Amino acid sequence: MLSVYKKELRLYFVTATGYVFLAFMLLSAGLYTSLVNFVYYSAAFEYVVKDMCFVLLITIPLLTMRVFSDEKKQKTDKLLCLLPIDVKSIVLGKFLALCTITLIPAVVMCAYPVILSSYGVVNFKTAFSCILAFYILECTLCAIGMFTSSLTENQIISAILCFGILLLCYMIPTIAENISSASDFTFKAFTACAAAVCVIIFIASKKWLITLIAALIMEVPLLVIYFKYNELLVGKFASFSQWFAIFGKIDSFTNGVFDITAIVYFITVALLFICFTIQSENRRRWR
Amino acid sequence: MIEVKNLSKIYGTFHAVDNLSFKIDQNCVFGFLGPNGAGKSTTMNMITGCLAPTNGEITINGFDMSLKPEEAKKNIGYLPEIPPVYEDLTPYEYLSFVGNAKKIPKSELKKSINDVMEKTNITVMKNRLIKNLSKGYRQRVGIAQAILGNPPVIILDEPTVGLDPEQIIEIRNLIKDLGKDHIVILSSHILSEISAVCSSIMIISHGKLVALDTAENLIGNEETEKTVELEVKGQRETVLEILKNTEGITFSSCLEQKENTYIFKFMPQNDPREQLFYNLSNAQCPVISMFIKKSSLEEIFLEIIQESENTKTGGES
Numbered sequence: 001m002l003s004v005y006k007k008e009l010r011l012y013f014v015t016a017t018g019y020v021f022l023a024f025m026l027l028s029a030g031l032y033t034s035l036v037n038f039v040y041y042s043a044a045f046e047y048v049v050k051d052m053c054f055v056l057l058i059t060i061p062l063l064t065m066r067v068f069s070d071e072k073k074q075k076t077d078k079l080l081c082l083l084p085i086d087v088k089s090i091v092l093g094k095f096l097a098l099c100t101i102t103l104i105p106a107v108v109m110c111a112y113p114v115i116l117s118s119y120g121v122v123n124f125k126t127a128f129s130c131i132l133a134f135y136i137l138e139c140t141l142c143a144i145g146m147f148t149s150s151l152t153e154n155q156i157i158s159a160i161l162c163f164g165i166l167l168l169c170y171m172i173p174t175i176a177e178n179i180s181s182a183s184d185f186t187f188k189a190f191t192a193c194a195a196a197v198c199v200i201i202f203i204a205s206k207k208w209l210i211t212l213i214a215a216l217i218m219e220v221p222l223l224v225i226y227f228k229y230n231e232l233l234v235g236k237f238a239s240f241s242q243w244f245a246i247f248g249k250i251d252s253f254t255n256g257v258f259d260i261t262a263i264v265y266f267i268t269v270a271l272l273f274i275c276f277t278i279q280s281e282n283r284r285r286w287r
Numbered sequence: 288m289i290e291v292k293n294l295s296k297i298y299g300t301f302h303a304v305d306n307l308s309f310k311i312d313q314n315c316v317f318g319f320l321g322p323n324g325a326g327k328s329t330t331m332n333m334i335t336g337c338l339a340p341t342n343g344e345i346t347i348n349g350f351d352m353s354l355k356p357e358e359a360k361k362n363i364g365y366l367p368e369i370p371p372v373y374e375d376l377t378p379y380e381y382l383s384f385v386g387n388a389k390k391i392p393k394s395e396l397k398k399s400i401n402d403v404m405e406k407t408n409i410t411v412m413k414n415r416l417i418k419n420l421s422k423g424y425r426q427r428v429g430i431a432q433a434i435l436g437n438p439p440v441i442i443l444d445e446p447t448v449g450l451d452p453e454q455i456i457e458i459r460n461l462i463k464d465l466g467k468d469h470i471v472i473l474s475s476h477i478l479s480e481i482s483a484v485c486s487s488i489m490i491i492s493h494g495k496l497v498a499l500d501t502a503e504n505l506i507g508n509e510e511t512e513k514t515v516e517l518e519v520k521g522q523r524e525t526v527l528e529i530l531k532n533t534e535g536i537t538f539s540s541c542l543e544q545k546e547n548t549y550i551f552k553f554m555p556q557n558d559p560r561e562q563l564f565y566n567l568s569n570a571q572c573p574v575i576s577m578f579i580k581k582s583s584l585e586e587i588f589l590e591i592i593q594e595s596e597n598t599k600t601g602g603e604s
Contacts, residue, residue, distance in 0.1 A: 003387035079371035081337040083388040084360040
């Protein structure tokens with residue numbers, strides 16, 4: 001794992017990727033600080049962090065797009081297969097390299113509240129907890145980007161796929177506010193989600209029986225609830241969609257609450273996508 | 288030691304590799320031959336642990352590839368058809384990564400890297416980015432990664448592609464040297480290279496092993512018709528008459544290109560050469576030379592592949 005970690009980190013800094021990511025993140029942090037803190041005469045750095053989440057929609061796909069796609073394109077994925085390292089160590093090595101590179105802007109951002117304290121009253125606990133949450137969020141998004149990169153050998157497709165997922169997660173709170181809470185709509189929306197999951201299961205397994213069993217497991221309880229306990233479905237799709245609002249989880253930190261559940265949520269999502277990446281790589285190797 | 292037992296790879300209904308079994312326990316250079324689509328790359332990918340077999344077992348130095356993949360992979364070095372190099376690293380950085388991944392002890396790593404760079408003649412390029420190297424140098428970096436850590440089994444897929452004639456000779460000599468204390472499996476389409484470097488040859492066709500023998504046995508001692516070139520002084524008609532009447536000779540003719548030279552064919556179980564010598568001697572036609580013309584590897588390869596094609600077609604009909 002250590003050898004992959006070192007090699008990945010080295011590759012970020014011999015190519016422009018690492019420098020471009022750092023420059024873009026630090027430039028954004030500087031711009032947002034100027035706009036939020038200096039223009040509005042406010043020393044609350046947490047609002048800068050909240051706004052910086054938008055920048056991650058662009059920087060994370062750019063940073064993660066090459067992680068596995070480039071290996072496939074350069075045919076170095078075969079080397080990783082040949083070497084006596086298991087897939088888990090390769091994925092973790094790459095993930096840790098991503099965590100290291102994303103740590104740099106987060107550490108630099110820690111200086112900002114200190115600088116701002118010269119001009120006003122800064123709540124350091126809120127500011128630093130916000131930066132910590134922002135860093136963990138970055139790592140979680142990197143796990144998602146790493147997964148999309150493992151799906152294709154085309155870096156552009158990988159970046160677009162990652163951007164699509166992140167944009168959806170970013171927009172979910174707005175979408176959830178505007179969708180109908182009627183039970184009919186909720187039933188249809190859940191059925192559409194179940195169908196999408198079934199399609200993914202079929203693509204992954206290529207087995208009709210498994211897909212059918214999965215469809216029955218998801219759809220039968222839904223039908224029972226729809227026909228027998230209809231009122232239970234009211235507004236449930238909106239609250240269900242909030243589960244995927246990764247970016248929204250940082251709001252409680254901005255409001256001065258150190259939300260442990262959000263941290264657990266970030267770590268869980270990251271672990272889930274690391275597992276997906278391991279499965280995706282294993283599947284490709286043994287196909 | 289490398290042992291492959293009942294190895295199969297099935298894609299849907301297509302048998303890419305079909306019940307392949309062989310065992311190599313002697314250090315030497317094995318040529319791995321087969322027409323396109325015969326299953327060479329699939330076999331090599333399965334042996335090196337890059338691809339899971341549908342059935343069968345692969346054992347490298349006593350370690351089962353499916354049960355102990357890490358131990359098995361430590362004992363194998365592989366150069367795929369396209370060298371798997373990181374273009375943004377220098378050869379030294381690249382080999383350091385490979386050495387660390389192969390878990391070579393830190394104290395030995397530097398020396399091992401320098402040794403393989405010496406062997407493959409890339410020391411002068413060690414600090415240049417791989418993307419700035421020529422195809423030949425990249426190929427050599429690929430070979431260096433395969434032999435780094437001195438694995439007992441080395442598999443090379445087309446190692447001389449893209450090299451200039453001088454480099455080809457260097458790499459062939461390196462492969463020959465490696466064959467002294469390693470099992471080297473060399474896949475190549477250049478048959479002259481196989482016959483120049485390999486002491487044993489493995490031929491597969493339609494995913495099945497059709498020949499595994501020493502190069503000498505394959506080329507020299509096969510149970511097929513032998514061709515003899517004969518130089519003899521005397522009247523052409525007389526010599527041809529004697530050739531025609533000697534028992535065991537299945538075909539005879541004179542060579543137009545060379546004076547007093549004839550060719551004839553016979554089956555190994557009915558050798559007419561001794562009788563022919565006396566017959567010619569009695570007719571006062573002195574024999575200047577008589578030798579068996581050896582078949583080239585190309586001829587043997589085509590013959591074996593044709594035979595396997597015929598067997599397959601026969602079996603199917």
